[in-house]
Amino acid sequence: MKFFKLLLVAYLSLWVLSPRASACQEPDEQASIRTRVGELAQLLDADKESDRDAAEKELKEIGPEALEFLPPVDDQASAEMRMRVERIREKFLQESTIDFHEPSMVNLKGQMSLVDALQTIEKQTRNRIGLENYKRQAAFAETIDLDIEGVTYWEAMDEILEKIDWRITPRDNAKLSFGPKAQIPEDPAGLLKSLPRESLPPIYIGVLRMQPIAISKTTNFLDPLQSTAELEFVLHWEPRFKPVFVRFPRDKLVVRTENDERLLVPTDQSSEFVPTGSQLVASMRVVKPTQAATKIESWKGELQIAIPGRIATIDFLNPKDNSGKSLTAGDLTVVLESARKNRDLQEIQVGVSLANQPSNDVLQGWVALTDGYLVDKQGDRIDHAGWATTRLTKNDIGISYLFDIEGEMSDYRFVYRAPESVILQTVDYEFNNIPFP
Numbered sequence: 001m002k003f004f005k006l007l008l009v010a011y012l013s014l015w016v017l018s019p020r021a022s023a024c025q026e027p028d029e030q031a032s033i034r035t036r037v038g039e040l041a042q043l044l045d046a047d048k049e050s051d052r053d054a055a056e057k058e059l060k061e062i063g064p065e066a067l068e069f070l071p072p073v074d075d076q077a078s079a080e081m082r083m084r085v086e087r088i089r090e091k092f093l094q095e096s097t098i099d100f101h102e103p104s105m106v107n108l109k110g111q112m113s114l115v116d117a118l119q120t121i122e123k124q125t126r127n128r129i130g131l132e133n134y135k136r137q138a139a140f141a142e143t144i145d146l147d148i149e150g151v152t153y154w155e156a157m158d159e160i161l162e163k164i165d166w167r168i169t170p171r172d173n174a175k176l177s178f179g180p181k182a183q184i185p186e187d188p189a190g191l192l193k194s195l196p197r198e199s200l201p202p203i204y205i206g207v208l209r210m211q212p213i214a215i216s217k218t219t220n221f222l223d224p225l226q227s228t229a230e231l232e233f234v235l236h237w238e239p240r241f242k243p244v245f246v247r248f249p250r251d252k253l254v255v256r257t258e259n260d261e262r263l264l265v266p267t268d269q270s271s272e273f274v275p276t277g278s279q280l281v282a283s284m285r286v287v288k289p290t291q292a293a294t295k296i297e298s299w300k301g302e303l304q305i306a307i308p309g310r311i312a313t314i315d316f317l318n319p320k321d322n323s324g325k326s327l328t329a330g331d332l333t334v335v336l337e338s339a340r341k342n343r344d345l346q347e348i349q350v351g352v353s354l355a356n357q358p359s360n361d362v363l364q365g366w367v368a369l370t371d372g373y374l375v376d377k378q379g380d381r382i383d384h385a386g387w388a389t390t391r392l393t394k395n396d397i398g399i400s401y402l403f404d405i406e407g408e409m410s411d412y413r414f415v416y417r418a419p420e421s422v423i424l425q426t427v428d429y430e431f432n433n434i435p436f437p
Helices: 003-012 030-041 049-062 062-071 079-096 114-125 153-162 360-367
Strands: 023-025 106-115 143-152 166-168 178-180 203-205 208-218 228-237 245-247 255-256 279-287 295-308 311-317 325-331 332-342 345-354 371-376 380-383 387-391 398-403 412-419 420-434
Touching: 030 049, 030 062, 049 062, 062 079, 062 311, 106 114, 106 153, 114 143, 114 311, 153 166, 178 420, 203 279, 203 420, 208 295, 208 420, 228 295, 228 420, 245 360, 279 387, 295 325, 311 325, 311 332, 332 412, 345 360, 345 412, 360 387, 360 398, 360 420, 371 398
Parallel strands: none
Antiparallel strands: 023 380, 106 143, 166 178, 203 208, 208 228, 228 279, 245 295, 255 295, 295 420, 311 412, 325 332, 332 345, 345 398, 371 380, 371 412, 387 398
């Protein structure tokens, strides 16, 4: 897996240090929702059924924003409260889980600048593009005529960039970026006539965009099976989409040339990624075809992508007195293993796990989205001064947080925030008509 396992080993032995702990006040709106959700959650276990029904109804009316502040359940929760909390949680999860088969849709009509068009797309799709660096580009101030209706996000992006002869640029593990199309210089001698004049078209799969970047062939004189053809391609996802793991299973890859040669797939290559940003660049190799083959007719494979669910917030009051306590929210279980002095700092150790986790690799990507912090009696957040993983097993991950605080741990509550589920989704993809060099 790309660099992640090396990082994980480093985390097991070294602390990930942050600047000196700082406090910040929770936004008023968020604090108000937290307070109201907490009050209503208590009423889910009220003596009167009418009070329980009313509280459940109001929690559902608050919407998915309430999901983060629903209380985790433990062994001491009543069956009634457990049933209602899980029922509300399931409803919100169904409404908020991102399915990459369901892309955002775009409607743009009339004359506008490219910047205005992209800002409208941001509002329509909730996909933050990041336009600050492009507002200074003259091409993005040009007025363009658009007639886009019911088009997917990526199709719309490609269409409007085409208007100014720009394109989406591939940059591994980076944010969405654009650049002008490459221009081939004048060539009176015809030396460049064999160069491709057009990019291969992208394919669109729900919230995903895939496009071949380059293909190369290598001859190995010592080991003929190491004579290969390598395809490099980029995978984009809508910026609102935050995958934690991507895999291209080698055993699902079928590559055929136009003369019906089926190319073998070497097993000694990586096909798993822990992505960041809005894109990743990947490459895969197949055994080199015969000289009779001039192009790949079909490069057909499977893509597996792990999607985190909504963020759950789990609170432990007085961490020192609650060592050993276990709390669950959705598929997420957090065990407060210890809270103790570590030299001049306070240390909190937790064990976290996900029920039905697709694989250990997925759990590694998921843990990068988690966070732990303290909240004092005034409601101020105290960020950790450093963290480390203490173990990684097939069942859970151990995490240790250090805090530089004054006073006793009994004056604080420990908050752990993480996606409460991970869903592994699978889709087929196919590239066609890729010419060999």
